Amino acid sequence: MATYSLANERLRALEDIEREIGAILQNAGTVILELSKEKTNERLLDRQAAAFTASVLHVEAELSAQIRYLTQLPGGLTNSNSGKK
Amino acid sequence: MAQQRALPQSKETLLQSYNKRLKDDIKSIMDNFTEIIKTAKIEDETQVSRATQGEQDNYEMHVRAANIVRAGESLMKLVSDLKQFLILNDFPSVNDAIDQRNQQLRALQEECDRKLITLRDEISIDLYELEEEYYSSSSSLCEANDLPLCEAYGRLDLDTDSADGLSAPLLASPEPSAGPLQVAAPAHSHAGGPGPTEHA
Numbered sequence: 237m238a239t240y241s242l243a244n245e246r247l248r249a250l251e252d253i254e255r256e257i258g259a260i261l262q263n264a265g266t267v268i269l270e271l272s273k274e275k276t277n278e279r280l281l282d283r284q285a286a287a288f289t290a291s292v293l294h295v296e297a298e299l300s301a302q303i304r305y306l307t308q309l310p311g312g313l314t315n316s317n318s319g320k321k
Numbered sequence: 322m323a324q325q326r327a328l329p330q331s332k333e334t335l336l337q338s339y340n341k342r343l344k345d346d347i348k349s350i351m352d353n354f355t356e357i358i359k360t361a362k363i364e365d366e367t368q369v370s371r372a373t374q375g376e377q378d379n380y381e382m383h384v385r386a387a388n389i390v391r392a393g394e395s396l397m398k399l400v401s402d403l404k405q406f407l408i409l410n411d412f413p414s415v416n417d418a419i420d421q422r423n424q425q426l427r428a429l430q431e432e433c434d435r436k437l438i439t440l441r442d443e444i445s446i447d448l449y450e451l452e453e454e455y456y457s458s459s460s461s462l463c464e465a466n467d468l469p470l471c472e473a474y475g476r477l478d479l480d481t482d483s484a485d486g487l488s489a490p491l492l493a494s495p496e497p498s499a500g501p502l503q504v505a506a507p508a509h510s511h512a513g514g515p516g517p518t519e520h521a
Binding site: 244253254257292295306 | 333336340343386393396403407411412
């Protein structure tokens with residue numbers, strides 16, 4: 237639903253991060269598999285290793301941003317009326 | 322008032338723990354991957370025999386690969402916890418989403434009202450034309466016993482008050498066993514039984 241896009245935008249971003257974590261593990265597996273071969277394809281190795289590193293850094297940056305956003309949320313809304321009489 | 326804007330202690334602690342978990346997992350993935358790549362390097366000189374060194378490297382790679390997978394699963398759990406925290410605590414986004422939904426539904430309501438009003442106006446115009454046609458035709462063909470509809474129903478009301486019951490002669494299409502008066506009668510009288518006797 238378009239009306240929930242604002243609330244769901246961050247949830248979709250987190251889902252993308254989940255997919256990227258899966259891609260990280262897959263890239264790592266591809267690199268190790270390629271290393272195990274007698275004749276390694278260096279280009280594929282370099283490409284996969286670069287993709288692995290970039291994905292890891294990207295995931296770290298995105299999750300840090302999400303946690304930073306959560307720290308900026310207003311908290312303690314239930315206490316807003318505690319001082320009023 | 323400043324306290325109300327700051328996060329509660331428990332939430333701050335929770336978010337700090339999220340940060341720590343993130344850094345630990347990312348570090349674990351990178352370190353274990355780097356060590357696997359280093360272990361894959363073939364060395365000419367080894368302290369133990371090649372077979373032993375090979376077994377050791379094999380075992381080490383298995384453990385490091387398992388560590389990478391564990392760190393990946395821990396990251397997935399972290400993402401799940403972040404989603405849960407977001408759903409439960411992201412009030413600004415939820416409020417915005419609710420406001421947007423309200424606006425959308427109000428717009429829909431106004432559109433429905435507009436359409437209903439248009440429909441009502443069109444039906445009233447058609448009804449007016451139909452009534453015009455009916456009364457102009459009935460006025461030219463009326464007989465002494467025939468009455469306009471409004472007067473016919475007016476007579477029916479008077480007859481029901483006087484408890485005569487049947488108003489068959491007043492109706493345009495008199496039927497001895499059925500009539501508008503029997504609308505007020507119990508429903509079971511229409512089930513097929515003899516009508517007039519039940520209304521006596």
